[in-house]
Amino acid sequence: METIKIVIAGPRGRMGREAVKLVEETAHFSLAGVIDHKYEGQKLSEADDFNSDAIIYTDIEKCFSETKPDVLIDLTTPEIGKIHTKKALEYGVRPVVGTTGFSEADLKELEELTENRGIGAIIAPNFAIGAILMMKFSQMAAKYFSDVEILEMHHDQKLDAPSGTGLKTAEMISMVREAKEQGHPNEEETLKGARGANYQGIHVHSIRLPGLVAHQEVLFGGDGQTLSIRHDSFNRASFMSGVKLCVEQVMKLDVLVYGLENLID
Numbered sequence: 001m002e003t004i005k006i007v008i009a010g011p012r013g014r015m016g017r018e019a020v021k022l023v024e025e026t027a028h029f030s031l032a033g034v035i036d037h038k039y040e041g042q043k044l045s046e047a048d049d050f051n052s053d054a055i056i057y058t059d060i061e062k063c064f065s066e067t068k069p070d071v072l073i074d075l076t077t078p079e080i081g082k083i084h085t086k087k088a089l090e091y092g093v094r095p096v097v098g099t100t101g102f103s104e105a106d107l108k109e110l111e112e113l114t115e116n117r118g119i120g121a122i123i124a125p126n127f128a129i130g131a132i133l134m135m136k137f138s139q140m141a142a143k144y145f146s147d148v149e150i151l152e153m154h155h156d157q158k159l160d161a162p163s164g165t166g167l168k169t170a171e172m173i174s175m176v177r178e179a180k181e182q183g184h185p186n187e188e189e190t191l192k193g194a195r196g197a198n199y200q201g202i203h204v205h206s207i208r209l210p211g212l213v214a215h216q217e218v219l220f221g222g223d224g225q226t227l228s229i230r231h232d233s234f235n236r237a238s239f240m241s242g243v244k245l246c247v248e249q250v251m252k253l254d255v256l257v258y259g260l261e262n263l264i265d
């Protein structure tokens with residue numbers, strides 16, 4: 001198997017740390033460098049608690065020119081992730097983006113850039129196989145239950161709301177469910193936001209608490225019955241088999257794929 005040269009952006013973050021471990025431990029992956037906003041030129045092992053000697057770059061263009069990677073794994077922030085993804089496409093580096101918080105317009109722009117560049121790109125709001133199944137099962141259930149609310153629950157350091165997964169779930173359900181407003185037609189919020197966000201009539205509730213990692217419950221209601229479909233990630237290792245799959249698959253693609261559900265049967 002050919003070695004895939006990888007750069008990770010955000011290596012010292014919660015997800016970045018796991019990704020560094022994954023790349024270092026996978027025989028056909030090599031860590032060409034990492035992108036951070038500080039510690040220019042230092043080894044990861046000098047900057048923080050790592051065994052890796054990968055060099056830290058604070059300038060993405062310098063990083064790409066010097067290391068010539070095949071793939072960028074981005075695990076940063078919504079704002080920085082967008083900039084990195086565009087730069088990667090510009091330099092012919094295939095992006096695997098776990099960073100969430102991109103708008104519909106951002107996704108459209110990145111899709112067009114990928115098409116022009118003719119290389120693969122993956123934007124995956126959730127890398128955990130269980131979460132992908134939770135979304136797929138929810139899409140199946142929505143054919144039979146048109147009333148549904150999404151409760152996404154995350155740690156309190158999360159920047160974006162709703163979560164990328166919550167939004168993707170609402171999008172996937174909307175593909176099979178006609179848009180409809182739920183609840184009483186005359187309902188009123190006496191406290192603003194009480195009914196959550198509204199995506200084509202699907203209410204999305206974002207909970208942020210210390211102690212949580214990443215959890216989602218999709219709750220359907222019908223005549224005299226409810227159906228709950230729930231997924232829990234208890235640690236960030238739960239996302240890594242999906243990251244590995246994406247890095248391998250992005251090398252075979254020449255379009256942008258949005259969502260891991262499009263890469264598995």
Ligand SMILES: NC(=O)C1=CN([C@@H]2O[C@H](COP(=O)(O)OP(=O)(O)OC[C@H]3O[C@@H](n4cnc5c(N)ncnc54)[C@H](O)[C@@H]3O)[C@@H](O)[C@H]2O)C=CC1
Pocket residue numbers: 009010011012013014015016035036037075076077078080097098099100101124125126127128239
């Ligand atoms: N797709 C998925 O399965 C998952 C996606 N996520 C997403 O991944 C992203 C990162 O999440 P966490 O690791 O929890 O966040 P975090 O806050 O722990 O890590 C983000 C890292 O980005 C770094 N960073 C900030 N500006 C930067 C820059 N200019 N260049 C390089 N690095 C920079 C920060 O220093 C920090 O280390 C979030 O958008 C989150 O929603 C998180 C978990 C799973």
Ligand SMILES: O=C(O)C1=N[C@H](C(=O)O)C[C@H](O)C1
Pocket residue numbers: 100125126127154155158162163164165166213214215
């Ligand atoms: O920030 C997180 O932690 C997570 N972000 C992703 C999201 O926004 O859906 C994936 C997972 O839920 C963890």
